[in-house]
Amino acid sequence: MEKIRVAQFGCGPIGCSIVRLAATRPNIDIVGAIDLVNAGRDLGEVANINRKLGVSISPDPDAVLSQTKPDIVLHATGSSLPVIYPQLEKVIKAGINIVSTCEELTYPYNKQPELATAIDKLAREHQVTVLGTGVNPGFLMDTWPLFMTAVCQEVKQIRAVRIQDASPRRIPFQKKIGAGKTIQEFDDLVKAGTLKHVGLPESIAMIAAGLGWKLDDIAETIEPVVAGTEVKSSHITVKPGQVAGVKQVGHGLKDGKELITLEFQAYIGAEKSYDTVYIDGIPNMEVTITGGTPGDIATAAIVINSIPRVIDAPPGLVTMKDLPVVSAPGFSA
């Protein structure tokens, strides 16, 4: 079996979770790692694997790409497409395929059509394929709802809901969603832009494209989930009237009607976690992932599971709805 040569671009928490999974796959050879932080350290050590990978983290993308000649780069450096575009450009010009966790890359045609066109054109020129994916955006609120419509004769409205109890999550996540803050502090976090989940407009645009809807508007609202009674996690206590977490809703509108609704809630004290897709159509559908989908595990999974599909895809910018079914490998032990 010829191994797939992979380089990791971005070795933060998400990048490291991707590396940890990649290191378990017998068909993957990790050959390079790019990050400004931890330069010179072994990637296995930084990613908390119990062995060295023999890959030294380098701050120089050009050097890594030209010296290691990977088949594909796994990219996880940021959410903003304009910010990361120069990084993608370097990789594409080196003739290397990309799977990126950049949320705005999952379906960039609506919000950033010029960048989408530029990436597609450059990728075709250099005969490589570029994909943005992740658990959300990339799966739960776009590809999965669209996939379920396969058995519908028509769709009138579509709604996806992701409810997460934040209590068992990492402390930084609980803080990020504003748990334990006052409403004023929450509003300040929203204004500072640090609290926002990125990707709802991209998911709405992907669903609309799949269903053939030309929307008039895509809007977003973000508000605190305020505790009615005291709720607590192991580290944070939220008093009544304080913020337990966040509720963010994306709205896809046409002729004054809301055709697509994506609702994301993460807060301490949620009765249960789940992901549900509701399709108002023929037939109506209600599909639920009981207990929800653990985000960090799932994002690393879908990035790694996408690799063979991206390598086999025709050159250009692709999105999850354009790829054949991405699936996991069966455990072989």
Next chain:
Amino acid sequence: MEKIRVAQFGCGPIGCSIVRLAATRPNIDIVGAIDLVNAGRDLGEVANINRKLGVSISPDPDAVLSQTKPDIVLHATGSSLPVIYPQLEKVIKAGINIVSTCEELTYPYNKQPELATAIDKLAREHQVTVLGTGVNPGFLMDTWPLFMTAVCQEVKQIRAVRIQDASPRRIPFQKKIGAGKTIQEFDDLVKAGTLKHVGLPESIAMIAAGLGWKLDDIAETIEPVVAGTEVKSSHITVKPGQVAGVKQVGHGLKDGKELITLEFQAYIGAEKSYDTVYIDGIPNMEVTITGGTPGDIATAAIVINSIPRVIDAPPGLVTMKDLPVVSAPGFSA
């Protein structure tokens, strides 16, 4: 908008449900119809549409194909691939794409590898694409479970369950599953082969291929669901000890272990209908379609929804896992 020219091959109950949906789609033009029964009658009349379609049913495939030159044939004449192969051959040799409801065509590589190879070769020669699909096999117990593994780091076992309360279904369906029979009569129906749901081995083979498992064996069991207390539908009363319906299970085995289990139950008195996928992996997943999926509506939907993907696919025999996401059109009124 250039319309897609469609011919219907097989105008029984499934074929007619496909025609009824096709007739509602603005991008589809129904140009021909093939069936040995109802020859000379208008397709709209036979399919119970409230208007004539201007398409006369013909028993002669060659004449219909050469005179109407469709872009694609929607084929619904039977479950057995060897039986329908000569029909497919005619259509492929006429240079026309096919979407078929033939259960054994949904993933024929395991049980009928020679026919699969022959169809693939012929389709490539004539530059057409051939797909077998439907709600089950084709979606609920193969493509959908595989699709859900996208967010799994690995899969240890997979199980799909379809439970249907037969009470609200058509009387012929209730009779077909043996409702109201004695156990002896049920066994006779099984021996006669009229009771069996076709497709579990095909679904198991598709999942195994997607997950990279080389199975040792695929087995099937079929048994009656026996009523413990009296249950009834509007037409059939099942006394205690009589058969309320059928339970059929497919088993995908490797090294003595059951890696894939597909369980189909349809009986009068089922507490509720549902479809569930259980993945034992990282993470574990449990995904449920509440209320289940209405089979007849869904099969017509997935056949029609697949058309653009089949037309765009490279030539050859394809399966649902090879196609990009198949989705419904959004209702535009």
